[in-house]
Amino acid sequence: MSNVIDGKQFANDLCEKLKLEVAQLLEQQDLQPGIAVVLVGDDPASQVYVRNKVKRCEQLGIKSFEHRLPEDTSEADLLTLIKQLNDQSDVHGILVQLPVPDHIDDKVILAAISPSKDVDGLHIENIGAMAVGNNQMVPCTPLGSMMLLNDRLGDLSGKHAVVIGRSNLVGKPMATLLLQQNCTVTVAHSRTKDIESICRQADILVAAVGRPRFVKADWVKEGAVVIDVGINRIEEDGKSRLVGDVDFDAVSPKVAGITPVPGGVGPMTIACLMYNTVFAAKKQAGLVS
Ligand code: NAP
Secondary structure, eight states: OOSBOOHHHHHHHHHHHHHHHHHHHHHHHOOOOEEEEEEESOOHHHHHHHHHHHHHHHHHTOEEEEEEEOTTOOHHHHHHHHHHHHHOTTOOEEEEOSOOOTTSOHHHHHHHSOGGGOTTOOSHHHHHHHHTTOOSSOOHHHHHHHHHHHHHHSOOTTOEEEEEOOOTTTHHHHHHHHHHTTOEEEEEOTTOSSHHHHHHTOSEEEEOSOOTTOBOGGGSOTTOEEEEOOOEEEEETTEEEEEOSBOHHHHGGGOSEEOOSSSSHHHHHHHHHHHHHHHHHHHHTTSOO
8 A cells, every 4th residue: 555645536535425425315305415605805725715615516416605705895794694694594504715804803704604504613613512522513624634544544542643733723623633533642833842853753743834844754753644734835946836744755755654735635625525514414404413
């Protein structure tokens, strides 16, 4: 088995299963999962993310409702739209593409989304539920990363997991999920001292930093499994390219598993958004508890 963890293939397989499930829900329950995707402004990266999400929905038979709002949309108008979407019965999931423009408080917006439609898993109620081990909507990137880890390693009990990064979006929920699966978890961040030696203790190393090739080969234990969440665009040899937070070429010869960038965690994030949308639809229809 190659030590490269093929997130793209895993995500495609997961989406194939979801596609079958969506077709069954439509046929047997007259239920078509639907997601509203809200984009405020014209940030080019956000536009690409939204386009990719909508494309995946189409492939799977999930209905998507796109709401593209101008940059100067007020917080009040965005809240009005969210309220409408909370009440719209064929919308099972609501995704507000982050970041929103500076004049809008993303915490206020995330709090306004009905927790049962919070397919990004960022509502405080869903985060709290996860913290006490009652997972409802789990944030997509950590969820996808855990799926890859479980597929590669099976039972994670007793493993020392080091997570670099403590964002609400990735680092913190990732640490919570690893703890739920009985790992011994260390969270490192920008104030951590001697991060290299902490990383060297890791059986599982998760990098969610946002710094190109931050993790070097001598930071990583022989035989460890590395999940590289980072997506960094750099200019190299006169070309623009995407690289992760891990120095892939140097690290990969010594590890038992490593996700590439691109083609690792990224495709899993979108696949898990689809997964959460199908789950939300089933839950709202009373098909799962
Ligand atoms: P973020 O909110 O900027 O958080 C970065 C974290 O890294 C912070 O906790 C920060 O520590 C820590 N950090 C920064 N510099 C450090 C250093 N020198 N040493 C140790 N820790 C350091 O970023 P994020 O949203 O978590 O995203 C992280 C990366 O993942 C980005 O590249 C992002 O593009 C990528 N990402 C990918 C996906 C995907 O689908 N693959 C999804 C989401 C994010 P402090 O808290 O102390 O500042």
